[in-house]
Amino acid sequence: MHYTLFILILPLLSFVVLGLMDTRWKARTAGTVGTCVLATVALLSYFTAFSYFFGGHREGGYSAEIAMNFEWLRFTSPTEGNLGGLHIDLGILLDPISVMMLVVITTVSLMVHIYSLGYMKGEKGFERYYAFLSLFTFSMLGLVVATNIFQMYIFWELVGVSSYLLIGFYYTKPEAVAASKKAFIVTRFADLGFLIGILLLSFYTGTFDFQTLTSDNAGVFAGAAGATFMGASVLSWAMALIFIGGAGKSAMFPLHIWLPDAMEGPTPVSALIHAATMVVAGVYLVARLFPVYVVYTPEVLNGVAYVGAFTALFSAVIACVQTDIKRVLAFSTISQIGFMMVGLGVSKMGGHDGLGYMSSMFHLFTHAMFKALLFLGAGSIIHAVHSNEMSKMGGLRKYMPLTHWTFLIACLAIAGIPPFSGFFSKDEILTATLEFSPYLGIWMSLTAGLTAFYMFRLYYNIFWNRAYKIEHNHTPHESPLAMTLPLMFLAAVTCAAGFIPFGNFVTNDGQHYHSHLEMNVALASVAVALIAIGLATFMYFKENPLPEKLAKTFSGLHRAASHRFYVDEIYLFITKKIIFKRISKPVAWFDRKAIDASMNGMANFVQAKYQQVRPFQSGRVQQYAIVMIFGALILAGIIILFVR
Amino acid sequence: MITKIIEFIENFLSSGVPMSAYLIVGLIMFFAGVYGFVTRKNLIMVLISIELILNAADLNFAVFNRYLYPEQTEGFFFTLFAIAVSACEAAVAIAIIINIYRNLNNIDVEKLETLKEPDETYREIIRS
Numbered sequence: 001m002h003y004t005l006f007i008l009i010l011p012l013l014s015f016v017v018l019g020l021m022d023t024r025w026k027a028r029t030a031g032t033v034g035t036c037v038l039a040t041v042a043l044l045s046y047f048t049a050f051s052y053f054f055g056g057h058r059e060g061g062y063s064a065e066i067a068m069n070f071e072w073l074r075f076t077s078p079t080e081g082n083l084g085g086l087h088i089d090l091g092i093l094l095d096p097i098s099v100m101m102l103v104v105i106t107t108v109s110l111m112v113h114i115y116s117l118g119y120m121k122g123e124k125g126f127e128r129y130y131a132f133l134s135l136f137t138f139s140m141l142g143l144v145v146a147t148n149i150f151q152m153y154i155f156w157e158l159v160g161v162s163s164y165l166l167i168g169f170y171y172t173k174p175e176a177v178a179a180s181k182k183a184f185i186v187t188r189f190a191d192l193g194f195l196i197g198i199l200l201l202s203f204y205t206g207t208f209d210f211q212t213l214t215s216d217n218a219g220v221f222a223g224a225a226g227a228t229f230m231g232a233s234v235l236s237w238a239m240a241l242i243f244i245g246g247a248g249k250s251a252m253f254p255l256h257i258w259l260p261d262a263m264e265g266p267t268p269v270s271a272l273i274h275a276a277t278m279v280v281a282g283v284y285l286v287a288r289l290f291p292v293y294v295v296y297t298p299e300v301l302n303g304v305a306y307v308g309a310f311t312a313l314f315s316a317v318i319a320c321v322q323t324d325i326k327r328v329l330a331f332s333t334i335s336q337i338g339f340m341m342v343g344l345g346v347s348k349m350g351g352h353d354g355l356g357y358m359s360s361m362f363h364l365f366t367h368a369m370f371k372a373l374l375f376l377g378a379g380s381i382i383h384a385v386h387s388n389e390m391s392k393m394g395g396l397r398k399y400m401p402l403t404h405w406t407f408l409i410a411c412l413a414i415a416g417i418p419p420f421s422g423f424f425s426k427d428e429i430l431t432a433t434l435e436f437s438p439y440l441g442i443w444m445s446l447t448a449g450l451t452a453f454y455m456f457r458l459y460y461n462i463f464w465n466r467a468y469k470i471e472h473n474h475t476p477h478e479s480p481l482a483m484t485l486p487l488m489f490l491a492a493v494t495c496a497a498g499f500i501p502f503g504n505f506v507t508n509d510g511q512h513y514h515s516h517l518e519m520n521v522a523l524a525s526v527a528v529a530l531i532a533i534g535l536a537t538f539m540y541f542k543e544n545p546l547p548e549k550l551a552k553t554f555s556g557l558h559r560a561a562s563h564r565f566y567v568d569e570i571y572l573f574i575t576k577k578i579i580f581k582r583i584s585k586p587v588a589w590f591d592r593k594a595i596d597a598s599m600n601g602m603a604n605f606v607q608a609k610y611q612q613v614r615p616f617q618s619g620r621v622q623q624y625a626i627v628m629i630f631g632a633l634i635l636a637g638i639i640i641l642f643v644r
Numbered sequence: 645m646i647t648k649i650i651e652f653i654e655n656f657l658s659s660g661v662p663m664s665a666y667l668i669v670g671l672i673m674f675f676a677g678v679y680g681f682v683t684r685k686n687l688i689m690v691l692i693s694i695e696l697i698l699n700a701a702d703l704n705f706a707v708f709n710r711y712l713y714p715e716q717t718e719g720f721f722f723t724l725f726a727i728a729v730s731a732c733e734a735a736v737a738i739a740i741i742i743n744i745y746r747n748l749n750n751i752d753v754e755k756l757e758t759l760k761e762p763d764e765t766y767r768e769i770i771r772s
Contacts (some may be wrong), residue, residue: 622682622690622753629678 001051004435007044007102008145010037012139018131027126034130035113040138042106043058052099053505062510064095064211068173069147076197076206083267086206093210096506097287099359101144104368105277109137111486112272115376118482119383128267129169136162140197144284146215152285156194158251159281160187163273179261185260190248204234220234221296230333239297243286243304250282251334252341253311257568262386263326264360267379268411270326275333275375283340283364290357290508292463294349305436307344309443312338314565316450320457321551321561324388325378327457329371332414336367337452342444344431346436356436357508358515359428361448366421370413373490379405380483381462384476392457394466399476402484413457413494415452421497424517425525430525431518434506445528452529457537487547494616498537509563531608537613665706672698687741688752691734698730 014037025033053062069091072562078085079413113133139158146152161184202208205221221441227234244255251259259276262274273279286293286304293301312335319331325556340360347356380403385392397404413420426448434441466474478484503513551558560566673696680693702723708718745751748758 619757620753625678626682629682 194245200238246282271375308341356432452532460540
């Protein structure tokens with residue numbers, strides 16, 4: 001399966017060519033080249049997925065397959081007992097989740113490429129934008145097919161860089177620059193945990209390789225047995241630190257602060273990176289190392305579940321009061337990733353116990369599709385209205401029918417209404433959660449209800465509520481075909497994806513699992529969703545003073561939620577008031593007054609002395625000649641008089 | 645008195661020129677050259693002074709060879725060699741001087757300062 005290499009090489013080539021050509025190519029050429037390359041890559045991925053899942057002799061389930069591998073750096077030579085030594089490879093690993101991710105990434109990326117042809121038309125830096133998109137696609141694909149945790153880390157950072165570049169695409173806007181820096185620094189901070197986790201894990205197991213780590217080979221972890229640090233085993237520390245890396249990328253509480261700000265980037269970028277692909281990298285990471293989590297560190301896995309559950313509800317509450325439509329979607333993304341984390345956290349190995357894992361991956365798949373659809377729809381609306389604020393919208397359904405219908409489908413999907421895809425995946429997560437712990441299940445059901453509520457609040461505020469106020473003779477109009485085509489395609493996928501028998505393809509032990517609808521859970525969750533939608537309809541369908549009144553009644557809660565529960569303020573307080581003031585300032589003072597000053601003092605001393613010596617070097621040859629002659633005379637005199 | 649002088653000249657001519665006479669001439673030429681090199685401001689004059697110094701040295705070579713080792717010829721050859729070298733050097737130096745004059749309209753050694761760094765501004769540049 002060597003052709004899979006082209007899935008990685010083509011976007012990289014596209015990035016290099018587009019980046020080098022920059023404005024030498026017309027914007028249109030650059031866009032077409034980027035899109036065509038992505039289309040090829042998407043076709044290749046579909047072919048890979050098809051031949052992996054349906055390529056015969058797979059009746060006994062799916063096993064991981066190394067398409068290619070190449071040893072890049074070797075640290076220790078192979079000896080007995082450490083499994084071939086420690087070395088970093090670069091390769092391509094195909095297993096159910098990586099193949100599924102290939103399909104998700106290339107599909108969403110292709111849609112975003114096509115969409116951007118319309119959305120970014122006439123923007124300054126259009127070519128640069130497509131180059132960065134290619135770079136991102138390359139790094140994300142490299143991340144999912146990584147054969148070992150270090151290769152994943154390399155691409156993990158590359159993804160972070162391309163996210164930074166794309167958030168800061170409008171680099172003349174100070175908010176965008178600040179947001180890109182924030183995203184980069186926060187995720188970098190989390191990646192520090194990831195790196196330490198990798199080092200710990202590889203130190204004790206002697207391998208980076210995913211297959212060695214996740215196979216049933218208990219000998220790998222023998223080295224870590226008994227080693228403890230501060231009351232917990234070293235392995236737990238390692239896995240928890242690796243999860244922190246994942247939590248940073250996946251915007252789990254309390255590292256979620258960068259994601260809402262990342263909405264300063266162009267909307268298609270938000271759809272691609274901050275909704276569908278990069279932010280699920282953390283989920284993917286946990287899923288990739290799932291066998292290690294579940295067998296050796298179940299307590300960390302429980303932690304994953306609780307962090308996910310808290311984040312899900314926390315950000316759902318915030319999403320209910322945000323007024324910027326992209327911010328609402330951002331918090332909704334955080335909440336849905338929380339769902340995926342919970343799904344992973346409550347899962348066990350194999351068969352029905354592995355339902356959580358399967359449903360989490362399923363939710364990742366469906367969420368990528370409908371959240372990309374929501375973001376692209378939001379982009380279409382912003383394109384028409386030229387504003388992100390809900391108050392500037394309302395009554396748009398007449399002007400943009402296609403956007404309206406596709407947005408509605410996505411809203412229904414995320415709210416969990418059958419037969420749209422979100423229903424199936426969310427329902428399975430809820431089933432798995434209820435089996436794990438009823439309280440957590442109820443908590444997650446509540447979150448699901450809130451999801452339905454805020455999504456329909458958003459929907460009504462955009463498309464119904466009040467008549468659109470036409471300003472400066474500017475009538476909003478439907479977006480061009482380049483933008484509506486991806487919307488329709490993703491809407492079709494959203495309608496159909498729920499019926500994919502996902503358990504047949506992706507489970508954590510590779511065996512087929514025939515999931516079936518848990519009727520009680522399904523009915524309950526649909527009822528909750530319907531009640532929430534009803535409530536939203538009641539409050540936001542027409543202009544209604546009720547939301548205002550409620551906001552006044554619960555003014556404290558409302559204010560806190562619209563300030564995102566002051567998490568950003570806490571961060572600012574910690575960084576500005578404590579770290580900057582109490583630590584950085586004295587350090588900076590020491591640096592300037594002690595280290596720099598001693599160096600400067602030496603330089604100044606030398607400089608002062610040189611001023612005194614300087615006249616001697618006048619540059620006048622005649623002066624030199626005099627000195628030389630007299631010197632020679634004196635020397636001659638000394639020799640004649642005293643040397644015998 | 646006159647007879648004494650005639651006698652001296654007769655002796656002088658009959659015994660040949662003593663070595664010290666040549667050396668005194670060489671010495672005068674050398675210090676005249678050094679003096680000119682140090683005091684003259686015109687580059688041409690400086691060049692002529694250098695030639696004087698060289699010729700003084702050449703003279704010494706020839707004299708020492710002639711008086712101390714008359715059966716050998718290294719000193720003469722060295723003199724010839726030095727004359728050739730100084731001729732080349734003069735040609736190059738004059739070419740340089742002409743170019744300097746063409747560019748700067750000036751061959752005063754005191755005023756040729758364009759390659760020299762300015763005094764205070766240089767410190768400013770270092771500081772900034």
